[in-house]
Amino acid sequence: MEPAPQTENYYEAIGVWSKAPFGTARMYAIGFILSLFLTLGSYILVIYHVFSSPVLMGCIIALAVFQLIAQLVFFLHFGGGEKASKLRLLILVISVSYTLIIVGGSMWIMLNLNQRMMPTTRQMESYMRSQSM
Amino acid sequence: MLTEAERHEDQTTIFGFWVYLMTDALLFASLFAIYAVLHNTSFGSPTGAELFNAPFVLAETIILLASSFTCGLGILSAYKDSKGGVISWFSATWLLGLAFLVMELNEFSSLIRAGHSYASNGFLSSYFTLVGTHGLHITIGLIWIAIMIASVAFRGLTRSTKRRLMLASLFWHFLDIIWIFIFTLVYLMAFK
Numbered sequence: 001m002e003p004a005p006q007t008e009n010y011y012e013a014i015g016v017w018s019k020a021p022f023g024t025a026r027m028y029a030i031g032f033i034l035s036l037f038l039t040l041g042s043y044i045l046v047i048y049h050v051f052s053s054p055v056l057m058g059c060i061i062a063l064a065v066f067q068l069i070a071q072l073v074f075f076l077h078f079g080g081g082e083k084a085s086k087l088r089l090l091i092l093v094i095s096v097s098y099t100l101i102i103v104g105g106s107m108w109i110m111l112n113l114n115q116r117m118m119p120t121t122r123q124m125e126s127y128m129r130s131q132s133m
Numbered sequence: 134m135l136t137e138a139e140r141h142e143d144q145t146t147i148f149g150f151w152v153y154l155m156t157d158a159l160l161f162a163s164l165f166a167i168y169a170v171l172h173n174t175s176f177g178s179p180t181g182a183e184l185f186n187a188p189f190v191l192a193e194t195i196i197l198l199a200s201s202f203t204c205g206l207g208i209l210s211a212y213k214d215s216k217g218g219v220i221s222w223f224s225a226t227w228l229l230g231l232a233f234l235v236m237e238l239n240e241f242s243s244l245i246r247a248g249h250s251y252a253s254n255g256f257l258s259s260y261f262t263l264v265g266t267h268g269l270h271i272t273i274g275l276i277w278i279a280i281m282i283a284s285v286a287f288r289g290l291t292r293s294t295k296r297r298l299m300l301a302s303l304f305w306h307f308l309d310i311i312w313i314f315i316f317t318l319v320y321l322m323a324f325k
Contacts, residue, residue: 028205095155099162106166
């Protein structure tokens with residue numbers, strides 16, 4: 001008797017489909033609901049000005065990062081444990097590092113330059129007015 | 134079903150596309166950096182807080198999120214070899230994506246008509262470039278998804294169409310992730 005032919009699923013065969021419970025409708029639904037709450041949460045925090053500005057800024061950035069992770073895990077099947085996903089994670093971490101360096105570095109440099117720059121005529125006028133000269 | 138060579142080739146293609154998406158993320162990183170530097174250079178003209186419409190942007194965000202969800206369900210249908218499911222869910226994705234694009238174009242055109250164009254000041258230049266580049270990616274994504282729907286309708290779910298559906302869905306999910314950051318760092322930051 002010949003053994004039954006192995007019918008592999010295409011996505012599993014190329015290693016992009018993590019084993020259940022990852023690849024089910026439930027995971028996509030959880031990801032969607034979670035992202036929805038995180039989005040609405042950020043929105044409500046800002047529109048109702050729940051915290052002071054700096055705290056608020058930190059909160060919405062944290063919520064955005066959580067939503068990034070939620071979407072990576074639930075929509076993009078991250079963290080399934082196959083060999084391919086470890087390499088994807090490495091590339092992601094490298095790219096995030098570059099992003100932080102580019103954005104953070106640019107902000108640091110430009111804010112520093114702004115502080116060292118002479119005020120423009122308009123800025124000088126409004127300063128003098130505020131000092132009642 | 135797949136030979137070892139075919140398996141390796143497709144796995145490599147999908148990984149390569151992921152690397153491309155990371156370089157695209159670096160492109161957006163530069164645009165974010167520019168916006169970070171220029172976002173308060175409106176020099177007396179209306180700022181983001183005055184120009185942006187919060188509920189409208191929230192609606193856009195939810196619509197794009199929903200399209201990412203339907204895209205996921207479309208890939209699930211491809212996993213289950215359901216050709217009808219793929220066409221239905223990817224069509225839903227396409228319609229939601231189109232709604233997002235129409236809303237965004239509406240937003241841009243009303244800003245420009247009111248005199249706040251990308252040439253008005255540094256803040257608006259950087260805003261239009263960042264959000265506009267995302268919108269351009271969305272447009273390309275919509276063209277790609279439309280082609281995929283036609284491809285699956287005429288050729289069915291073959292090895293090629295399944296691979297390409299995966300790539301298109303990776304692109305679409307990536308765009309939603311970038312939008313999370315645009316929504317947070319451009320729109321919500323303006324209102325804080």
